[in-house]
Amino acid sequence: MIVVHILPSGFGLPSVSPFCLKLLTWLRMAELEHEVRVANLRQAPRGKVPWVELDGEVIPDSERIIENLTARFDVDLDAWLDAQQRAQGHAIRRMIEEHTYFTLVWDRWVDEDRWRTALEPEIRKLVPPALAWLLPGVIRKSVRKQLHQQGIARHDRATIMAKSLADLDTVEAALGANSYLLGSQPSTADASVYSVLASMAYGPCSPELKARVTDSRLGPYCQRIRERYWARE
Ligand SMILES: N[C@@H](CCC(=O)N[C@@H](CS)C(=O)NCC(=O)O)C(=O)O
Structure with missing residues (x-):
């Protein structure tokens, strides 16, 4: 299971953090099941949210996470682009x-x-x-x-x-x-x-x-x- 660490919802948004909202939206676009946890920033691998845990691996940075999940689950949302x-x-x-x-x-x-x-x-x-x-x-x-x-x-x-x-x-x-x-x-x-x-x-x-x-x-x-x-x- 992909475990996603994010800043919580607030201001009527699923996360107060734009980078967390980006990742959450991408996960829905890619239809990848995931579990959401409110992050403790002191545990953030690069001091930033979001990060994910997957099969014992900790992956920081929304861009790296998306690249990693795209390859691992073979879900390329950009395959149709020239x-x-x-x-x-x-x-x-x-x-x-x-x-x-x-x-x-x-x-x-x-x-x-x-x-x-x-x-x-x-x-x-x-x-x-x-x-x-x-x-x-x-x-x-x-x-x-x-x-x-x-x-x-x-x-x-x-x-x-x-x-x-x-x-x-x-x-x-x-x-x-x-x-x-x-x-x-x-x-x-x-x-x-x-x-x-x-x-x-x-x-x-x-x-x-x-x-x-x-x-x-x-x-x-x-x-x-x-x-x-x-x-x-
Ligand atoms: N390049 C990173 C940027 C992440 C980022 O800047 N996250 C902000 C929240 S939107 C953060 O963790 N800020 C906390 C801090 O800088 O202490 C990504 O794509 O994940």
Whole structure:
């Protein structure tokens, strides 16, 4: 059995972590049975979620996990793609995971509105009650530091929003009139794109980013994936 270690559900999402939502969505796309466990981050093999255990092996990193499971269970969601589609999927996935994701994290953790109305109250629920006055602020400080090191937090809010919106414009243009990112069927790139777009559309998010997803072709795209894979949630 594949055992998946993830951050818990929250904000109306199956996991508060986009990378966990990506993996969970991919597992549903691939129809692979799995058991979900709420992770203890101190046990995370690379200090990050998600990770999986399979036949005594511990595999970190959503991309490595998907490559590994694809080979092991012979379920290649991308078998129908030609080389050009693969390249497009890869480029968009990297943009979403290595850039758009960080604008979302900034929006959740640093923007005062989101912090006060959504993040701090949610984290208070997840930490031991005796430390609820302390831990949210400590975790926020550590996330701010990570975002500064990554680079995104060195910009002002307007610049971060513009950068995020430019990525969403790119995803919408790439999607065109397709049902899924690369055509009429889902592929691995959809799991990744969905995880960040759904986090914006259904979770706490700046109004301008949320509207950019919900009030465009990206809105029905998210709904299509949600209805197909998450209707039984
Ligand atoms: N490249 C990794 C990224 C995973 C990642 O950044 N996970 C975040 C949650 S969305 C995390 O574990 N953050 C905790 C931390 O950095 O302390 C993957 O694809 O799994």
